[in-house]
Structures are given as structure tokens and as C-alpha cells.
Amino acid sequence: MSNSFTNGRNGRSRAAQRSGTTERAITIASGALLLAPVLRKRSIIAWTAAAAGGALIYDGVSGACAVSQKLGLSAGSPAxxxxxxxxxxxxxxxxxxxxxxxxxxxxxxxxxxxxxxxxxxxxxxxxxxxxxxxxxxxxxxxxxxxxxxxxxxxxxxxxxxxxxxxxxxxxxxxxxxxxxxxxxxxxxxxxxxxxxxxxxxxxxxxxxxxxxxxxxxxxxxxxxxxxxxxxxxxxxxxxxxxxxxxxxxxxxxx
Amino acid sequence: MRALCWNGVNDLRVESVPDPSIVNPHDAILKVTMSTTCGSDLHFIDGYIPTMRAGDIIGHEFMGEIVETGPEVKRIKRGTRVVIPSFVCCGSCWYCKHDLWSLCDNTNPNANLQEPLLGYPTAGIYGYTHAFGGYAGAHAQYVRIPHADTDCFEVPEGLRDEQVIFLSDAGPTGYMGADFCDIAPGDTVAVWGCGGVGLAAQKAAYLMGAGRVIGIDRFPERLEMARKHVGSVTINYEGVDSVLEVLKDMTGGRGPDSCIDAVGMEAHGTGVQYAYDRVKQAMRMETDRGGALREAIMAVRKGGTLSILGVYGLMDKFPIGVIMNKGLTVRTAQQHGQKYMRRMIEHAQKGEFDLSFLATHRFPLEEAARGYEMFKNKTDQCVRSVFLPN
Structure with missing residues (x-):
């Protein structure tokens, strides 16, 4: 079976963005979700997810978009x-x-x-x-x-x-x-x-x-x-x- | 019913589990009369193959009597004594129709779990990890057989269980390995491993016209079996400086026409190479100790055939340059038992492919964990433990 994945990034803006309140709340929640596994299981995967989660929480709290942009979370990204x-x-x-x-x-x-x-x-x-x-x-x-x-x-x-x-x-x-x-x-x-x-x-x-x-x-x-x-x-x-x-x-x- | 369950690395226990039942219309329920250990089971028992779950029933080499059939089972009747290849096969897909049975497209319920590992999923196996389907295994009083008309082969009168049980897996694996070699009359075939699969491959190689078969192992009793029951010439690799040089001496410097690896990922050996593999595997830096396979690649003559039957994971240090420069043909597969079963049964009836000598130790199912322990450690010269679940 073949498979492919397209995330539709054409025309994506690279400009720095400041997140809105709702986006920031969801970003923080997503970060917390990724951070949670390390509390239960200290595996390499859990620590990797936790690192990503921590970065997202930072983005959400600060309103900056460095990690969010990498993940395609900023306002210019396709949905x-x-x-x-x-x-x-x-x-x-x-x-x-x-x-x-x-x-x-x-x-x-x-x-x-x-x-x-x-x-x-x-x-x-x-x-x-x-x-x-x-x-x-x-x-x-x-x-x-x-x-x-x-x-x-x-x-x-x-x-x-x-x-x-x-x-x-x-x-x-x-x-x-x-x-x-x-x-x-x-x-x-x-x-x-x-x-x-x-x-x-x-x-x-x-x-x-x-x-x-x-x-x-x-x-x-x-x-x-x-x-x-x-x-x-x-x-x-x-x-x-x-x-x-x-x-x-x-x-x-x- | 009672069944032998995997509960963690080196933790096997016989437990009470629910009886199987007809789920799909082509299913049958088999009352297991005999099942046997297999070297490939040791890989997940030792923790080298992932995707086992605590509570899994293990065992994939078995035979018995049909006690119930689904509404779409037409050929196999209740009361029939049958032997079943270890791979579950549908008989309808492109692969089954082309005699590539273990590659069946339609019998792995966890195809999506296996696909990222292999690129494309294979058939399911009884009692052999969830990547290979997660089906309940056969070290049990009863087992559900999907696609019963395709996968059940009636046992003729006159053959004892011990003469038939190994046609479920060790027999067809070895037979296929010899078939891969396209043996010309008089060829020399070297086989690494004198366990069940290796001895079956040696016997099949002679049946297919080999002039000389060389069995390689380190256990004197297994080498004795190769000489006594197969007629092979043998090499104890712990007793020689170099298997490669011995094989060259035995073949006038040419090397064997074909080499068969019937060892797999937990090969033993000698020297620095073996120590290197042992350390890397123990540290989980690689899945395989591939010493036997590397030796076979070096030993086979230029333009010869390498037939790989041993089970491997994701091996590194694989000498593809040797294969390329020597122009070798490499053939390998999990066993296509349905392709060979009728031929093997005919051989068995004529006494030409009688593997009953492999069944060195018999146990009731309740003592199956001890049977595996003896099999793993070769205690009391155990080659195969067979279980009698009913």
C-alpha cells in the first residue's frame, strides 16, 4: 500500500505572529498534553514529547510564535x-x-x-x-x-x-x-x-x-x-x- | 481451557483462558492433540522481538482434530485429523494464488501495526507477536483456525502425530529452504544449524538431489542426529579454526553450491566478531547476532545461492558487498507451508521425510513452561519438546 501526506503549506507566511487569546489557550493545553506522559513514564519518547510540550507552553504563555510557526500553528498557516x-x-x-x-x-x-x-x-x-x-x-x-x-x-x-x-x-x-x-x-x-x-x-x-x-x-x-x-x-x-x-x-x- | 501464556521476558505460565469460538464464517475450532516448541519462539521469550502482550497464548506448530466448523467451511469436516501450517492464509489473494502463502494480504488483523516496520504487511501467525496478527497460539487445548478449508490438511491413516507435527512449521521451512537452492544433481549444500529447521533442510536437500549435505553446529548430539537420521557430513564449529577453510577443503576450494542459514538472530560463535555482536545485542544497539549468516555469505561459492531461513530483525553489519561481488542469489521467506504440505505428506507416507526423531521430550501441557526451559537450554540433549494438551 502506498501512502502520502500533504499538509497544504503553500503560501505559508513566515512573518512573526502574535497569537490570539483562544490560540494561546489551546497552545498551552496542547503543551500540557504533550508534557503529561513524562510524569507517568520516563522514556525517550515521553521526554521528547515533553520537550515539545514545554516549548508550546512557553509559546502560549509568552504569546510568541517560534515553536508554533515551526509546527504550522501561526495565523498564516493553512487549516x-x-x-x-x-x-x-x-x-x-x-x-x-x-x-x-x-x-x-x-x-x-x-x-x-x-x-x-x-x-x-x-x-x-x-x-x-x-x-x-x-x-x-x-x-x-x-x-x-x-x-x-x-x-x-x-x-x-x-x-x-x-x-x-x-x-x-x-x-x-x-x-x-x-x-x-x-x-x-x-x-x-x-x-x-x-x-x-x-x-x-x-x-x-x-x-x-x-x-x-x-x-x-x-x-x-x-x-x-x-x-x-x-x-x-x-x-x-x-x-x-x-x-x-x-x-x-x-x-x-x- | 488451559493454555501456555507469555507474561513477560522469560516468564511463561500455563493459565486458564476463555475457550475459542467461531467468529468468522470460514473458521473452525481445533482440538489440539500435539504442539511443539520452535526456536523462533525463543526470540520473543528472550525479549528480542517486540509486540508481545502479557497474557498472549503462544505456539504456532501444531496439529489436532476439528471439533466445530463455521457456516462457510465446506471441505473440512468435524472429526477430521489435520495438520496446519503456522501462517494463517486466505487462499484468495494474489500472494496465495502465486504460492507465496506467508505473504498473504488478508489475514493479519494488525496489518497497520506491521506496515511501518516492513513496508507492507505479511500474513498472520498463530501465537507469534501482535505485529504478526496477535492470534491466540496453539499451546492450548483448543485453537481457532481462520480460513479452515485453505489451511487444514487432512492427515492420512498410518502416520503418527510425531511424524506429522513438524510438517506444521519446521518441515516446510526446511523444505522451502532447500527448494530455494534449485539443487542440481550432485550439488554440495551446507546448512548452518542442526535444530529442527536445519535438520529438515538437510533431509529435504538430499530428497532434491544433493550429492553431499554438510551440517554445521556446536552440539555433539545434534551433529550426531544429522549424521544418523539424515546422512549429512558434519562440522562442529567449536572444534575447527575456520569453518570457511574446512568447507573449502571439503569442496576442492570451490565452496558449497548453496548455503542455508537455519540459525537466525541468536547465533552463537567464537572470536571477536561474536563478542562484538553479543555486546551490541545485550545493550539493545542491534536486534541480531548475525554470525552464522555472515559466515554462510563468505562460504558459499561464487555465483551460488544463499537461502536464509533464520529469523532476523533489523541487522547491521550485513556484508552486501560480498553478496554483490560474488554474484550470489539470495532467497528467503517465512515458510510457504501450504505450497509444500501435500508433497511433504507424500514423502512422510513413504518414510522419506520422517522428522519424528526431533521429538526428544514429551510433556503434558501443564508442564509446558518446563518444556520450553529444557528446549532453550538444551537440557538432557533436548532438540524439541512436544506438548499433549488434551
């Missing part, structure tokens, strides 16, 4: 994030298109991270439970489709986080089936402190890549074998409750 990945599946485009458009498929593929409620043929409600605090939820509609080629979904323009998803199908060479690409454009600009959230999100960009990768791998498995590989009810000496809670948020990471 969008684009991620895409591809996978080759040994089925023809028509079969994959039909499977992707089956409402059950979306529900199954997103089950590890989000609860999907089918509100209509081209309309869903989604909810992402978080480890702490209330779930994040919203609605999405299909805005364009070209059978056997492309489907484009978008979240409702309700003033919050704006997410666009494109599902592309292209023939693979050597009779290997179809190249499937999943592309997301996330627009943070309508959120309070959107640039900070985008920058923090790009700082942890492995997480969305892993989610998209897992969706594509599972879609491929479903298309080629009729089932998704799973560790559900996997026997171990760990308690079943502990396994389920962990699996939802870390994809069974160690």
Missing part, C-alpha cells in the same frame, strides 16, 4: 489536512463499487472507531466515542458519485469540522484487479483554534494513516475473502473487558 492511501484488490471495479455502496459495508469497516447510523441511501450519522468526555458526532451526505469510478461524501456544513472523503477506483495492470484510493480532506478553519488543532493532528499524523490503512485492508479482505480478519473473542489470559477497551483505541497495539 486543512489531506491524507490518502491506495490498495490493490483482486476484484473488478463494478464489484468493489457495489460492495462499497452497501450500507452494511461502511458500518462494518468503521466499527472499530465510529458508530454509523444509516439515515438514508446517501445520508449517515456518525459518532466517535472518545476515551474521555462526550462522543464527537455529526452527519455526512454523498455529494457526487460516478458508478464504478468514484464516490464523494462530505460532512454537513454545520460550522464545525469539515471532512470530505473520496473513494476512487482505477483498473490495476496485469489483471491484478482494481486500485482503490481513499482520500480525505479535513478542514479545521471553522473551528475555534483550528490551526492549532490541525498542527497537533499533523504532529500525530500516523494515527489517521493507520485508520485509513486499516479501513482499506479490511475492505480488501472483505472483497477477496468475504470476511474481515479479527481478534474478536481472541483467547488470552487478559480480561475480555480490558481487551475490548484497548482494541477500540489502539487497534490492538502493544
Amino acid at each position: 486543512t489536512q489531506r491524507i490518502h492511501q491506495s490498495i490493490t484488490i483482486g476484484k473488478d471495479a463494478a464489484e468493489l463499487y457495489a460492495l462499497w455502496r452497501n450500507p452494511d459495508t461502511m458500518t462494518r469497516l468503521m466499527r472499530p472507531w465510529a458508530d454509523i447510523d444509516i439515515a438514508g441511501q446517501n445520508h449517515i450519522r456518525w459518532s466517535v466515542p472518545l476515551p474521555i468526555g462526550p462522543a464527537v458526532s455529526g452527519e455526512a451526505v454523498m455529494v457526487e458519485e460516478r458508478p464504478n469510478e468514484m464516490v464523494h461524501w462530505s460532512t454537513m456544513p454545520d460550522g464545525g469540522l469539515q471532512i470530505n472523503e473520496w473513494f476512487h477506483l482505477n483498473p490495476a495492470p496485469q489483471n491484478r484487479g482494481t486500485e482503490v484510493t481513499l482520500e480525505y480532506l479535513v478542514d479545521f478553519s471553522r473551528l475555534q483554534g483550528g490551526r492549532t488543532i490541525r498542527a497537533i493532528s499533523s504532529f500525530f499524523d500516523k494515527a489517521p494513516h493507520m485508520v485509513i490503512g486499516k479501513v482499506l485492508h479490511n475492505f480488501k479482505a472483505l472483497a477477496e475473502t468475504g470476511e474481515i480478519p479479527t481478534l474478536e473473542r481472541n483467547s488470552s489470559a487478559r480480561s475480555q473487558n480490558e481487551s475490548q477497551v484497548n482494541n477500540r483505541w489502539r487497534g490492538d497495539l502493544v
Whole structure:
């Protein structure tokens, strides 16, 4: 599977900026979040995160933007994030298109991270439970489709986080089936402190890549074998409750 | 049920765990009649391979009887006695269709965890780290078998469990290693390691037409096994100044046509090079002690084939210049057991590929931790411990 990441930095201003109050508050909070792990676990990664956290807290308290600019937090930075990945599946485009458009498929593929409620043929409600605090939820509609080629979904323009998803199908060479690409454009600009959230999100960009990768791998498995590989009810000496809670948020990471 | 669980570095315990159940439609449940230790398990038991979690059931070399099948299992029936390759394979993806089974695209539930390490994910394995899928292992009374129709191979009447158990992993790994060598009649093949995989590779090399097979190890009892059960010529590397020079002497200065590494990341050796690897590995500055592999690279003749079966992590000091300048062919893989299983069973039925001599020690499952301890330390000349979970 190939993947790439574009953080949309074209035209980014290098001029020194002074942060607004909201940006500064979020910067301080982000810094504190990065600083926290070192209090629990004194590993190299934790110390590195703590150093970044300390720098962000300094930025937030002082109103300066030295670190913020490096991370793309300043006012001149873009507030969008684009991620895409591809996978080759040994089925023809028509079969994959039909499977992707089956409402059950979306529900199954997103089950590890989000609860999907089918509100209509081209309309869903989604909810992402978080480890702490209330779930994040919203609605999405299909805005364009070209059978056997492309489907484009978008979240409702309700003033919050704006997410666009494109599902592309292209023939693979050597009779290997179809190249499937999943592309997301996330627009943070309508959120309070959107640039900070985008920058923090790009700082942890492995997480969305892993989610998209897992969706594509599972879609491929479903298309080629009729089932998704799973560790559900996997026997171990760990308690079943502990396994389920962990699996939802870390994809069974160690 | 009872199962052998990993609870930390060198901490194995038999514990009570939930029984497995049918989760996906192509699943079956196997009642394990025999399972066995494998040298590759020692790498994570010793803490050299990451992504284990406390409570994981280990074990990937096993056989048994099918006791339950999912709704889409058509070929394998309840009550069938089967042997199962250690890699979980779907049988439907491009890799499975091209006989590259351990590279299956569709059976690693943690593909996203493995991809950053390898570039692309491989198939899942039973009981062998979460990067390789996190599936519950086979040192247990029961185990869930995904894609049962693809991965279960019926055992013919007349073969005892000890004659079949090693066809799950050591057998196909060694068989594949010999197959990689494209052996021409009369070739000389040198094999580093006289454990289960190395001895299987030596036996397979003769089956494929080798004129002379040379087994290299340091344990007299294992070298004796190579001579007695395989017919190999042997070298005790602790008893010679230079394995390279001995191999040159044995081959008229040409070197072996093919060299097979069946040792892996915890190679023992002698001299400064070994001490250097030992210190770096102990300090976690590298994952591998690669002495056997480096020696095999030096020893193989110009234009020869190097077949790598040993398990490695991210090795440094890898002499790619020697490989390039000598024009070697390097072939390696985790075992593609599904490709070789029927051929191996036929050989076993004819008595040509009987690896039962590897099962030197038998234990009930409750004593599996002791079985691993004896296997690891070669106590009482242990080559393989086998467990009887039911």
C-alpha cells in the first residue's frame, strides 16, 4: 500500500505572529498534553514529547510564535489536512463499487472507531466515542458519485469540522484487479483554534494513516475473502473487558 | 481451557483462558492433540522481538482434530485429523494464488501495526507477536483456525502425530529452504544449524538431489542426529579454526553450491566478531547476532545461492558487498507451508521425510513452561519438546 501526506503549506507566511487569546489557550493545553506522559513514564519518547510540550507552553504563555510557526500553528498557516492511501484488490471495479455502496459495508469497516447510523441511501450519522468526555458526532451526505469510478461524501456544513472523503477506483495492470484510493480532506478553519488543532493532528499524523490503512485492508479482505480478519473473542489470559477497551483505541497495539 | 501464556521476558505460565469460538464464517475450532516448541519462539521469550502482550497464548506448530466448523467451511469436516501450517492464509489473494502463502494480504488483523516496520504487511501467525496478527497460539487445548478449508490438511491413516507435527512449521521451512537452492544433481549444500529447521533442510536437500549435505553446529548430539537420521557430513564449529577453510577443503576450494542459514538472530560463535555482536545485542544497539549468516555469505561459492531461513530483525553489519561481488542469489521467506504440505505428506507416507526423531521430550501441557526451559537450554540433549494438551 502506498501512502502520502500533504499538509497544504503553500503560501505559508513566515512573518512573526502574535497569537490570539483562544490560540494561546489551546497552545498551552496542547503543551500540557504533550508534557503529561513524562510524569507517568520516563522514556525517550515521553521526554521528547515533553520537550515539545514545554516549548508550546512557553509559546502560549509568552504569546510568541517560534515553536508554533515551526509546527504550522501561526495565523498564516493553512487549516486543512489531506491524507490518502491506495490498495490493490483482486476484484473488478463494478464489484468493489457495489460492495462499497452497501450500507452494511461502511458500518462494518468503521466499527472499530465510529458508530454509523444509516439515515438514508446517501445520508449517515456518525459518532466517535472518545476515551474521555462526550462522543464527537455529526452527519455526512454523498455529494457526487460516478458508478464504478468514484464516490464523494462530505460532512454537513454545520460550522464545525469539515471532512470530505473520496473513494476512487482505477483498473490495476496485469489483471491484478482494481486500485482503490481513499482520500480525505479535513478542514479545521471553522473551528475555534483550528490551526492549532490541525498542527497537533499533523504532529500525530500516523494515527489517521493507520485508520485509513486499516479501513482499506479490511475492505480488501472483505472483497477477496468475504470476511474481515479479527481478534474478536481472541483467547488470552487478559480480561475480555480490558481487551475490548484497548482494541477500540489502539487497534490492538502493544 | 488451559493454555501456555507469555507474561513477560522469560516468564511463561500455563493459565486458564476463555475457550475459542467461531467468529468468522470460514473458521473452525481445533482440538489440539500435539504442539511443539520452535526456536523462533525463543526470540520473543528472550525479549528480542517486540509486540508481545502479557497474557498472549503462544505456539504456532501444531496439529489436532476439528471439533466445530463455521457456516462457510465446506471441505473440512468435524472429526477430521489435520495438520496446519503456522501462517494463517486466505487462499484468495494474489500472494496465495502465486504460492507465496506467508505473504498473504488478508489475514493479519494488525496489518497497520506491521506496515511501518516492513513496508507492507505479511500474513498472520498463530501465537507469534501482535505485529504478526496477535492470534491466540496453539499451546492450548483448543485453537481457532481462520480460513479452515485453505489451511487444514487432512492427515492420512498410518502416520503418527510425531511424524506429522513438524510438517506444521519446521518441515516446510526446511523444505522451502532447500527448494530455494534449485539443487542440481550432485550439488554440495551446507546448512548452518542442526535444530529442527536445519535438520529438515538437510533431509529435504538430499530428497532434491544433493550429492553431499554438510551440517554445521556446536552440539555433539545434534551433529550426531544429522549424521544418523539424515546422512549429512558434519562440522562442529567449536572444534575447527575456520569453518570457511574446512568447507573449502571439503569442496576442492570451490565452496558449497548453496548455503542455508537455519540459525537466525541468536547465533552463537567464537572470536571477536561474536563478542562484538553479543555486546551490541545485550545493550539493545542491534536486534541480531548475525554470525552464522555472515559466515554462510563468505562460504558459499561464487555465483551460488544463499537461502536464509533464520529469523532476523533489523541487522547491521550485513556484508552486501560480498553478496554483490560474488554474484550470489539470495532467497528467503517465512515458510510457504501450504505450497509444500501435500508433497511433504507424500514423502512422510513413504518414510522419506520422517522428522519424528526431533521429538526428544514429551510433556503434558501443564508442564509446558518446563518444556520450553529444557528446549532453550538444551537440557538432557533436548532438540524439541512436544506438548499433549488434551
